[in-house]
Amino acid sequence: MATSNASIDIKAGRLSPDQYSKNFEDIHAPLTRHEAIVEADRCYFCYDAPCMTACPTSIDIPMFIREIATGNPNGSAKTIFEQNIMGGMCARVCPTETLCEEVCVRETAEGKPVKIGLLQRYATDHYMADIGSQPFERAASTGKKIAIVGAGPAGLSCAHRSAMHGHDVTVFEAREKAGGLNEFGIAAYKSTDDFAAAEVDFITSIGGIEIKYGTALGKDVLLEDLIETYDAVFIGAGLPYVNDLSIDGDDADNCIDAVKYIAELRQSDDLSKLPVGRDVVVIGGGMTAIDIATQIKLLGAENVTICYRRSADAMGASAYEQEVAQTNGVTIRHWLQPKALHVDGNMVNAIELEYTSGTNGSLSGTGETITLKADQVFKAIGQTPDDTPFTKTGIELVKGRIGVDENRKTSHAKVWAGGDCVAGGEDLTVASVEDGKIAAEHIHKTLMG
Amino acid sequence: MADLTSNFVGIKSPNPFWLASAPPTDKKYNVERAFEAGWGGVVWKTLGEAGPPVVNVNGPRYGAIWGADRRLAGLNNIELITDRDLEINLQEMKEVKQNWPDRALVASLMVPCEEEPWKRILDRVLETGCDGVELNFGCPHGMSERGMGAAVGQVPEYIQMVVEWCKKHSNLPVITKLTPNITDVRYPARAAKNGGTDAVSLINTINSIVSIDLDQMAPIPTIDGKGTHGGYCGPAVKPIALNMVGEIARDKETAGLPISGIGGITTWRDAAEYIALGCGNVQVCTAAMTYGFKIVQEMIEGLSNYMDEKGYKSIEDFRGMAVPNVTDWQYLNLNYVTKAKINQDLCISCGRCHIACEDTSHQAITNMVDGVRKFEVIDEECVGCNLCVNVCPVDNCITMEEMTAGSDPRTQKPIDREYANWTTHPNNPMAAVEPAE
Ligand SMILES: Cc1cc2nc3c(=O)[nH]c(=O)nc-3n(C[C@H](O)[C@H](O)[C@H](O)COP(=O)(O)OP(=O)(O)OC[C@H]3O[C@@H](n4cnc5c(N)ncnc54)[C@H](O)[C@@H]3O)c2cc1C
Ligand SMILES: Cc1cc2nc3c(=O)[nH]c(=O)nc-3n(C[C@H](O)[C@H](O)[C@H](O)COP(=O)(O)O)c2cc1C
Ligand code: SF4
Ligand code: SF4
Ligand code: SF4
Numbered sequence: 025m026a027t028s029n030a031s032i033d034i035k036a037g038r039l040s041p042d043q044y045s046k047n048f049e050d051i052h053a054p055l056t057r058h059e060a061i062v063e064a065d066r067c068y069f070c071y072d073a074p075c076m077t078a079c080p081t082s083i084d085i086p087m088f089i090r091e092i093a094t095g096n097p098n099g100s101a102k103t104i105f106e107q108n109i110m111g112g113m114c115a116r117v118c119p120t121e122t123l124c125e126e127v128c129v130r131e132t133a134e135g136k137p138v139k140i141g142l143l144q145r146y147a148t149d150h151y152m153a154d155i156g157s158q159p160f161e162r163a164a165s166t167g168k169k170i171a172i173v174g175a176g177p178a179g180l181s182c183a184h185r186s187a188m189h190g191h192d193v194t195v196f197e198a199r200e201k202a203g204g205l206n207e208f209g210i211a212a213y214k215s216t217d218d219f220a221a222a223e224v225d226f227i228t229s230i231g232g233i234e235i236k237y238g239t240a241l242g243k244d245v246l247l248e249d250l251i252e253t254y255d256a257v258f259i260g261a262g263l264p265y266v267n268d269l270s271i272d273g274d275d276a277d278n279c280i281d282a283v284k285y286i287a288e289l290r291q292s293d294d295l296s297k298l299p300v301g302r303d304v305v306v307i308g309g310g311m312t313a314i315d316i317a318t319q320i321k322l323l324g325a326e327n328v329t330i331c332y333r334r335s336a337d338a339m340g341a342s343a344y345e346q347e348v349a350q351t352n353g354v355t356i357r358h359w360l361q362p363k364a365l366h367v368d369g370n371m372v373n374a375i376e377l378e379y380t381s382g383t384n385g386s387l388s389g390t391g392e393t394i395t396l397k398a399d400q401v402f403k404a405i406g407q408t409p410d411d412t413p414f415t416k417t418g419i420e421l422v423k424g425r426i427g428v429d430e431n432r433k434t435s436h437a438k439v440w441a442g443g444d445c446v447a448g449g450e451d452l453t454v455a456s457v458e459d460g461k462i463a464a465e466h467i468h469k470t471l472m473g
Numbered sequence: 474m475a476d477l478t479s480n481f482v483g484i485k486s487p488n489p490f491w492l493a494s495a496p497p498t499d500k501k502y503n504v505e506r507a508f509e510a511g512w513g514g515v516v517w518k519t520l521g522e523a524g525p526p527v528v529n530v531n532g533p534r535y536g537a538i539w540g541a542d543r544r545l546a547g548l549n550n551i552e553l554i555t556d557r558d559l560e561i562n563l564q565e566m567k568e569v570k571q572n573w574p575d576r577a578l579v580a581s582l583m584v585p586c587e588e589e590p591w592k593r594i595l596d597r598v599l600e601t602g603c604d605g606v607e608l609n610f611g612c613p614h615g616m617s618e619r620g621m622g623a624a625v626g627q628v629p630e631y632i633q634m635v636v637e638w639c640k641k642h643s644n645l646p647v648i649t650k651l652t653p654n655i656t657d658v659r660y661p662a663r664a665a666k667n668g669g670t671d672a673v674s675l676i677n678t679i680n681s682i683v684s685i686d687l688d689q690m691a692p693i694p695t696i697d698g699k700g701t702h703g704g705y706c707g708p709a710v711k712p713i714a715l716n717m718v719g720e721i722a723r724d725k726e727t728a729g730l731p732i733s734g735i736g737g738i739t740t741w742r743d744a745a746e747y748i749a750l751g752c753g754n755v756q757v758c759t760a761a762m763t764y765g766f767k768i769v770q771e772m773i774e775g776l777s778n779y780m781d782e783k784g785y786k787s788i789e790d791f792r793g794m795a796v797p798n799v800t801d802w803q804y805l806n807l808n809y810v811t812k813a814k815i816n817q818d819l820c821i822s823c824g825r826c827h828i829a830c831e832d833t834s835h836q837a838i839t840n841m842v843d844g845v846r847k848f849e850v851i852d853e854e855c856v857g858c859n860l861c862v863n864v865c866p867v868d869n870c871i872t873m874e875e876m877t878a879g880s881d882p883r884t885q886k887p888i889d890r891e892y893a894n895w896t897t898h899p900n901n902p903m904a905a906v907e908p909a910e
Pocket of ligand 5: 815823824
């Protein structure tokens, strides 16, 4: 295929102003009071409820739903926050179809689970609108000081639980804003109306949490020093890097890191300024691939194709997430891996992909290829850790991620870690919140004896 | 096709479904719409004496309780008898009867407890061409304070007296409507029979406070900060009404007395249950007030279909068939042993049977089998109470199976297929040697 830069079509402002706001409104409209009550009535108040077991933070789901049904939405929210202080964001971003709702007995019974996520959002939204500040009181001051690295879900969860136990918390955050990927990564239509920032205020309203912005571990502050100065350290630094395609042209101007682009999108106050290709190819198979593809489509790209090197089942994104992309007009193609980028100057204009085949994990190219025109290529093939800040302290790492035990304790006596930066995690917001909570409980136990 | 026509104490109607005396039957407009929809008859909203009519409150008059999805389970009202002028009611009744000669039209009456007013009203309603009268001894609020309604219905002697007056001054069939707000419904029923009533109808509404408004700190419905007890009806009262109907049907003194069944009838099945307990017809109020008149079509179709399936050609074919099977506890067969059985294919693993039995009953259902979440009945512990059946959200998932051979794993006692009841049980200090009855 002969393509030249003259034909590269990247434009901002492909849509009319109201199309932007329509495309980026809530993916699931919040339940009205009536809808919430009708839905809450569907819950059977199961014993040893499977949904509760499936929730990484073990929210008492039958109880919070019953509280909605009995006209006590604020009490319901408290039940949620007791287990998960980020219950509001989790209600928006959890892939419930593979967590609580997957195992709801009404899924078993009639293929229609109770809408746990939307009910959770109903209760937490109600609380935050009605009461605003978080519901817990701090225990008497212990005089202990805890340092937390990263103000993402893991760090904030650990900070809140630690503050609750009476410890004084200092959070070191590299960016100028807290929230981690809630603020910079989650798809815009999942977290509307600046919810991530509102939730940070909500969580920190407990008091005893100081966030030091623009303070990066390894640069502005050293782990060795934190260990020295604080009674305990929790690391929730996430995964700062993304994988490269490892083919020539990878560094072209329009071969873009998906996570970085999403961060720009999330921080943008005018979506019509974002550059959008006409033909867009996304490489990857996880949530990030789905999110960039869907969002670039919603920004007005004409043809968006996700290319994934394995089968639909093997994709990191759930069947439901794939469906979201597809119903928004994204094409998903399987068994294709990138082979070469057609680059002219510093611009990609097409991507050549090789067909693959494979069973039981082994994958090989068939030699056959196709070439897709591409005004933009997005890389969404996984994020990677930055282990440099830790190496000096000798903390045990597993493939660059931090090794932890069931208490989220690292090999260092004063250091705990959780969220995306630890090995063996699920890379979900809710799992990161749970990590922070477990670590805080264990730190508390360790410090208080 | 089953024959649904009904002849209740000489009053004929194309089907046994009547609307009970209440708002749906308060005027010609409503009643004609009901007849268009297919109702077999109506008992007109209770008439009072000539003169200025009673007044109703101008605030809310209903309260309710609901099941899931706000399905109305029980309704409570503080309405009085008709608040329309007697003459208008009589005129409209006459017109309706002329327009709908094949439908039953019964006049419901409530006047002071003296012979003269009863004679007067009976003479007046005769002019309408109505098919019978129903004496309202049931209204539990507003009228009873004035010595009418339930105030009469709670004193058997008064009932007998008024019924006697009515029989003396009218040739119309007399149906005596009973209040449930008494200790033993057999006494008012017997009194009505002794007075010569042609039939009884029951139940009227039950004294109730349906709920308290926790902001206003007053009963609901709340009228300017105050509330009062009302009359309770709807699906929630059906079990109470059925029991009362059963008591009258099997009482030696009133056995055979025609009964018009009322209380919570919402579907054909409810109606069939009343008929099985001896009722010649049924009356409906709340279901119509909840869903409109069209529901009668489901009732007609459903009853007819049921009768066809069972081979019953007319209402009389199955009327009262359940009466002989209503007995006293002491005559129940203590040798009849059942065990709950869970159909694992239908089970959705909600765990409700387990926790109900574990926390509040006999610890007879597992929640874990070999480390897997699983719900199975432990026959060694199951007393056969069927609580689990009633809390399981899946219809027919748990069934009660009779044990017919071997021995009961719980008691180790061999299954004895001979009938044996409490009257002869060794634990009964009063045990007779021979079973009674
Ligand atoms: C595009 C995308 C979409 C996603 N969508 C979903 C979704 O829909 N649902 C879901 O459940 N999960 C989703 N995830 C995953 C989820 O966002 C993460 O699992 C979660 O945010 C991890 O939380 P964390 O606290 O471990 O890390 P992060 O959220 O990454 O937060 C880490 C924080 O640490 C800070 N930091 C990093 N390095 C340093 C340093 N050296 N010094 C100081 N601070 C530092 C960062 O600035 C950041 O604030 C998505 C992820 C991506 C990338
Ligand atoms: C608003 C209302 C008003 C009623 N008024 C009368 C009445 O005037 N006379 C009467 O005999 N019964 C009256 N009833 C009682 C009904 O006729 C009937 O006996 C009772 O509601 C039970 O039947 P249901 O469960 O089908 O409603 C009234 C019921 C309601 C709900
Ligand atoms: S599994 Fe479903 S029905 Fe059962 S408690 Fe959870 S949400 Fe309710
Ligand atoms: S019948 Fe009663 S005792 Fe037996 S399992 Fe069911 S609830 Fe338990
Ligand atoms: S209540 Fe019914 S559905 Fe639920 S676990 Fe028991 S048998 Fe299964």
